[in-house]
Amino acid sequence: MAKIERLEDIQAWQTARELRKTVYRLTKTKPFASDFAPVDQIRRAAISVGSNIAEGFERGGNREFIQFLSHAKGSAGEIKDQLYCALDEAYVTQAQFDQTYQLAEGVSRLIGGFMTYLRKTEITGHKFDHGTPPANPKLKTQNLKP
Numbered sequence: 001m002a003k004i005e006r007l008e009d010i011q012a013w014q015t016a017r018e019l020r021k022t023v024y025r026l027t028k029t030k031p032f033a034s035d036f037a038p039v040d041q042i043r044r045a046a047i048s049v050g051s052n053i054a055e056g057f058e059r060g061g062n063r064e065f066i067q068f069l070s071h072a073k074g075s076a077g078e079i080k081d082q083l084y085c086a087l088d089e090a091y092v093t094q095a096q097f098d099q100t101y102q103l104a105e106g107v108s109r110l111i112g113g114f115m116t117y118l119r120k121t122e123i124t125g126h127k128f129d130h131g132t133p134p135a136n137p138k139l140k141t142q143n144l145k146p
Helices: 011-027 036-058 062-088 094-120
Strands: none
Touching (some): 011 094, 062 094
């Protein structure tokens, strides 16, 4: 089983990064780029997915991590809705919609699976230890892959 030692090892974060890059590429093209409100909204949601995974990872305990993962999952859902808006307004092609929607759906599934894993594991992170703090202050869940 692979170890999660740093943020970049988390598959959900890697996929969120790819989703963010895809959203930025889409929103730089005309006519999408000219409609500032939906561009801002979908970009902010795309930023939020990876940022919430990162912030939760750094918190030091599963309870907070799960809370931030939940926010990230919600932002992935927001991206899916914004993609429908872009499709309805002919800002994206069906192929662009499908590709980006699949990325959003994929990251949502990865986050959901990670949340399920963290809820079931007995390893809760150093914040919830009642004994001696671990030698390595990083999350204990880093030794396990979702």
